[in-house]
Amino acid sequence: MEKEYAIEFRHVSKIYSLKSKNKEHAINKRFYALKDINFKIPKGEVVGILGTNGSGKSTMSIILAGISEVDEGEMIVNGEQALIAINTGLNPQLTGLENIELKGALLGLSKKRIKEITEGVIEFAEIGDFLYQPVKKYSSGMKSRLGFSINLCLDPDILIVDEALSVGDKGFAQKCINKMKELKATGKTIVFISHSLPQVRGFCDTAMWIEGGMLKEYGNIEEVCDHYAEYVDYYNALDNKAKKKERDEKFNKRIIPNVKKKGFFDRIFG
Numbered sequence: 001m002e003k004e005y006a007i008e009f010r011h012v013s014k015i016y017s018l019k020s021k022n023k024e025h026a027i028n029k030r031f032y033a034l035k036d037i038n039f040k041i042p043k044g045e046v047v048g049i050l051g052t053n054g055s056g057k058s059t060m061s062i063i064l065a066g067i068s069e070v071d072e073g074e075m076i077v078n079g080e081q082a083l084i085a086i087n088t089g090l091n092p093q094l095t096g097l098e099n100i101e102l103k104g105a106l107l108g109l110s111k112k113r114i115k116e117i118t119e120g121v122i123e124f125a126e127i128g129d130f131l132y133q134p135v136k137k138y139s140s141g142m143k144s145r146l147g148f149s150i151n152l153c154l155d156p157d158i159l160i161v162d163e164a165l166s167v168g169d170k171g172f173a174q175k176c177i178n179k180m181k182e183l184k185a186t187g188k189t190i191v192f193i194s195h196s197l198p199q200v201r202g203f204c205d206t207a208m209w210i211e212g213g214m215l216k217e218y219g220n221i222e223e224v225c226d227h228y229a230e231y232v233d234y235y236n237a238l239d240n241k242a243k244k245k246e247r248d249e250k251f252n253k254r255i256i257p258n259v260k261k262k263g264f265f266d267r268i269f270g
């Protein structure tokens with residue numbers, strides 16, 4: 001029987017612009033934050049996404065969550081999505097409670113369902129009376145608690161966890177891992193973006209390594225984690241000059257050459 005897939009990326013690319021008007025360092029470039037990414041994540045799989053700083057992990061998470069559109073290729077998703085990310089999806093002007101209500105309303109949930117979710121969040125997030133304060137007054141750990149709890153209580157088919165555990169305290173991080181284990185047991189698909197190899201090894205079924213906007217490896221958890229760890233050790237052992245060279249090489253592969261607009265003669269004779 002053919003496997004059912006929760007998420008499929010077909011030649012997905014995301015392009016950003018880099019602009020600076022500084023006279024000495026004027027920049028006007030377009031580059032691939034993600035370049036020609038192909039994969040299929042089976043339903044019920046827990047996949048850990050690894051990659052060094054700037055490799056494209058957060059870009060992938062906002063595409064997965066439907067917050068950002070792809071520029072090339074297509075993403076096919078089966079099921080509702082929820083994003084969990086620090087500061088993402090929370091309106092700082094609104095209180096915690098209003099944020100829950102807004103998210104529920106945007107998803108078209110009934111008043112009864114929103115009330116249930118609110119009760120779940122109050123119990124899970126443990127942020128007390130801060131629930132009635134604007135989110136701009138929250139610490140980063142509290143924002144993470146609220147964002148994480150809302151998305152868990154929404155009970156999505158696909159859960160995207162983007163570094164949410166790195167800012168909370170240890171106790172809350174463990175509580176989240178336990179809750180995610182419960183979700184895993186019910187067959188939910190989880191995409192877990194993390195810098196922590198031990199967390200990925202301990203929790204995920206498979207791992208995906210993104211480097212320089214490209215998909216380097218996806219599959220066996222131990223193999224991918226070992227290869228990623230080897231790369232991080234190799235990079236850290238380089239001297240500063242070699243590190244810069246490596247970063248520049250990776251970045252240059254992502255730059256999209258400027259295509260000059262055709263002039264009058266080129267259009268007629270070219």
Ligand SMILES: Nc1ncnc2c1ncn2[C@@H]1O[C@H](COP(=O)(O)OP(=O)(O)OP(=O)(O)O)[C@@H](O)[C@H]1O
Nearest residue numbers: 016017018033051052053054055056057058059060
């Ligand atoms: N809105 C944006 N406009 C322009 N460039 C962006 C934008 N968002 C991200 N980038 C760039 O795209 C690349 C990928 O960024 P992304 O945040 O996805 O990486 P990451 O793997 O999550 O990094 P980190 O581990 O440091 O959080 C980086 O070079 C980043 O500077």
